[in-house]
Amino acid sequence: MAQNNFPGNDLSFPLNKLPNKSNSYLRLNTICPYFTMFPLDYPFEVLKYAKSNDKVLDPFCGRGTTNFAARLRGLSSVGIDASPIASAIAISKFTNTTPEQIISLCQEILTDSDKPENVPEGPFWTLCYHSSTLNQICKLRESFSEECNTDTSIALRALTLGILHGPLGKTVDSYLSNQMPRTYASKPNYSVKYWEERGLLPKNIDLLEVVKRRAKYSLSSLPPYVDGGILKEDSRNPIKNSSLPLEEFDWVITSPPYYNMNTYIPDQWIRxxxxxxxxxxxxxxxxxxxxxxxxxxxxELAKVWKSVADICNPNANLMIRFGSLPSSPCNPSELLEESLEEANCGWEINNIKSAGTAENGRRQSEQCVKNLGKAIEEIDLHAILR
Ligand SMILES: C[S@@+](CC[C@H](N)C(=O)[O-])C[C@H]1O[C@@H](n2cnc3c(N)ncnc32)[C@H](O)[C@@H]1O
Known part of the structure; x- marks a missing residue:
């Protein structure tokens, strides 16, 4: 287990209670933002009822919030997500490495004298990154496309995804790009117009310096390792034939995309x-x-509930946080009830509760900065496999 170097952080694992949000043991969870991620306290609170050998599954795992909550509770977990971005971030929630190992790997890749083979060209790329920063990014990109299967490389890849774009720093550089949102990447034409109108040119930012700062911040204290992993798969298909032990889950904690939220890849196009x-x-x-x-x-959701039921223990719990986009309003409870009924595989609804409103700040859609319009209430559904 990584050493805890921060005073006042002598937590005993597995955790029974979430520490203050700024606690260094929670920072790995924020290594890279993700669209519509749910708050850590949702899966963490649900799992207070889990027994020590229980196994946890999230078939729409996104950035791996459920998996990280399971790790804090000392529980083994598996996450599944069809998006390459989500799965690359989520797998980092299982890593056991140190800032020193990450920095040394980054240094090694960057000092390799070979030039990157593919450096994108055109007005967007010229204005988004300084040529020297873009070369460094491309070197990492090519190195990871050859191989990325150690804990250190997985963590460095997720950390780089998290610094690829974001606002310009006033005193320190935290992101590699010209001015951009950090949660999603704006589209090329819009970005070029924005930078040109404001005369914003990309700064020469040293990737290694940003990695050093971010690695020390995010990975100095890690919770103890737990078993499990992430599959980059389509959860609608029967979930079988994997290197991970995909059976006998006791908890499914998840949040499907909201109806008409289908821009996970275009909105993350630089990642x-x-x-x-x-x-x-x-x-x-x-x-x-x-x-x-x-x-x-x-x-489509019914297919997922069915394939998930096939790998769960009897009496497993299914917890779903769900809502709707203001631009495509629907009744989240009705939609979920309909999909569970169609799945017809034993999930029996125990209760449906409000997950909170804009006022108490627990809603998932608030976690994403893109303009989603006026809030619609989210719900938490609990079903049991009979
Ligand atoms: C609301 S997000 C989940 C966010 C997650 N709870 C978190 O905290 O990061 C929904 C996820 O479902 C994924 N998804 C959509 N269709 C899928 C499919 N057929 N199979 C697996 N994942 C899918 C999307 O890529 C997205 O990451």
Whole structure:
């Protein structure tokens, strides 16, 4: 286990209670922001009822919040997400490494004398990154596309995803790009116009310096290692044949995409490029659940509840946080009830509660900075596998 170097952080694991949000043991969870992530205290609170050998599953794991909550509770977990960005961030929640190892790996990759083979060109790339910073990013990108399977490389990759874009620093540089949001990447034409109108040119930012700061911040204290992992898969398909032990889950804690929230890849297009994708925005990604109509969407969720039931123990608990986008309003309870009924595989609804409103700040959609409009209440559904 990594050493705890911070005074006042002598926590005993597994945790029974979440420490203050700024506690260094929680920082790995914020290594990279993710769209519509739910707050850590939701899965953490649910898991207070878990027994020490219980296994946890999240079939729409996003950045791996459920997996990190399970780790804090000392429980083994598996996460599944169809998005390469989500799975690259989520897998970092299992890593056991140190800031020194991360910095040394980053140094090693950057000092390699080979030039990167592919450096994207065009007005967007010239204005988004200084040429020297872009070269460093491309070196990491190419190194990870060859190999990224050690804890240190997985953590460095997630950390780099988290610093790829964000606001310009006033005193210290925390992000590598010209001015940009940190949660999502704005589209090329919009960005170029924005930078040109304001005369914003990219700064020469040393990637290694930013990595050093961020690694020391995010990875100095890590909770003890637990078993499990992440699958980059489509949860609608039967979840089988994997290197991970996909059976006998006791807890499923998840949050499906909200109806018509289908821009996970286009909104993360720079992170998608860094992970080996196209250097242009990719608008179609077939592995995400379909949003073509409410009926179709509900049927797609039904497939997931069915494939999940097949790998759960009897009496397993299914906890779903769900809501709707103001631009595509729907009744979240009705939609979930319909999808569980269609799945017809033993999930019996125990209760549906409000997850909170804008006033108490617990809603998932608030975690994402993009303009989602006026808030609609979210719900927490609890079902048991009979
Ligand atoms: C609301 S987000 C989950 C956020 C997560 N609770 C967190 O805290 O980060 C929904 C996720 O579902 C994923 N997703 C959509 N369709 C999927 C599918 N067919 N199989 C697996 N994951 C899918 C999206 O990529 C997205 O990451």
């Amino acid at each position: 998608n490029w860094f992970l080996g994708g196209n250097d242009k925005v990719e608008y179609s990604y077939s592995k995400q659940v379909s949003h073509s109509s409410k009926k179709k969407f509900s049927s």
